[in-house]
Amino acid sequence: SQQGEEDPQALSIQEGENATMNCSYKTSINNLQWYRQNSGRGLVHLILIRSNEREKHSGRLRVTLDTSKKSSSLLITASRAADTASYFCATASGSGGATNKLIFGTGTLLAVQP
Amino acid sequence: DAGITQSPRYKITETGRQVTLMCHQTWSxxxxxxxxxxxxxxLRLIYYSAAADITDKGEVPDGYVVSRSKTENFPLTLESATRSQTSVYFCASRTGVGNEQFFGPGTRLTVL
Structure with missing residues (x-):
C-alpha cells in the first residue's frame, strides 16, 4: 500500500514561477526524501529531511515537514523548463532493516512552460 | 564508468517464460x-539486499526471485512471466550509512 500521496497529481506553470508539491503519509517516519524523474529515466535524489527537522533548503529547493500533520511540501523557486519532470516523495520508517526500505508516493507531474 | 546499470533496457517476452533482469553497480x-x-x-519495492547472500522481500515479491552472490550484481528473475508483470523495473543501490538511493535507468518489460 502507498505510504505517501502527492498533491496535485499534475501541475503546469510558467517559467519563473514557483511550484509547490505536497506529500501526505500515513505512519511515523524516520526521514522523508524527494526524488525527481525525467521522462524515461531513473529517479534522482533531491533532498532528505529527517523527522526532527522542520525545513531544509538546497539551491532552489525548499522542503518542509510537519510530522503532526504527516505532511511535507516541496517548493521549487524560479522554475525553469528543465524542471519539467515527475516528483516523488518517499518515506523511510521503522528500525533496523526496515529503515532501508523506501515507500514511494504516486508522484506529481510538473510541466514548466517556457 | 562508475554507476549503476541495468540490462536489457527493453524486453518483450511471452507468458510463462523465464526472464532475468540484470543490475550492476560499481560503487560497492x-x-x-x-x-x-x-x-x-x-514505485513499489519487490526485493532488497543488505549485502551479498542477504536478501529480503519488499511489498510485491510474488512471482519474483533474486540472488546476490556478488556485491556488485543483483539479478531479478521472473520465473514464469505473467501479463501483470508488464512494467518498468528499476534497480537502485545505497551505501550502508547513507539514506539516498541511486537509481539505474530502468528496464521496460512487456509480457505478451
Whole structure:
C-alpha cells in the first residue's frame, strides 16, 4: 500500500514561477526524501529531511515537514523548463532493516512552460 | 564508468517464460533494491539486499526471485512471466550509512 500521496497529481506553470508539491503519509517516519524523474529515466535524489527537522533548503529547493500533520511540501523557486519532470516523495520508517526500505508516493507531474 | 546499470533496457517476452533482469553497480554499495513502476502506483519495492547472500522481500515479491552472490550484481528473475508483470523495473543501490538511493535507468518489460 502507498505510504505517501502527492498533491496535485499534475501541475503546469510558467517559467519563473514557483511550484509547490505536497506529500501526505500515513505512519511515523524516520526521514522523508524527494526524488525527481525525467521522462524515461531513473529517479534522482533531491533532498532528505529527517523527522526532527522542520525545513531544509538546497539551491532552489525548499522542503518542509510537519510530522503532526504527516505532511511535507516541496517548493521549487524560479522554475525553469528543465524542471519539467515527475516528483516523488518517499518515506523511510521503522528500525533496523526496515529503515532501508523506501515507500514511494504516486508522484506529481510538473510541466514548466517556457 | 562508475554507476549503476541495468540490462536489457527493453524486453518483450511471452507468458510463462523465464526472464532475468540484470543490475550492476560499481560503487560497492551494500544495499541494492528492485522496484517496479506502474501507472497509478508509483514505485513499489519487490526485493532488497543488505549485502551479498542477504536478501529480503519488499511489498510485491510474488512471482519474483533474486540472488546476490556478488556485491556488485543483483539479478531479478521472473520465473514464469505473467501479463501483470508488464512494467518498468528499476534497480537502485545505497551505501550502508547513507539514506539516498541511486537509481539505474530502468528496464521496460512487456509480457505478451
Amino acid at each position: 554499495h551494500s544495499y541494492m533494491f528492485w522496484y517496479r513502476q506502474d501507472l497509478g502506483h508509483g
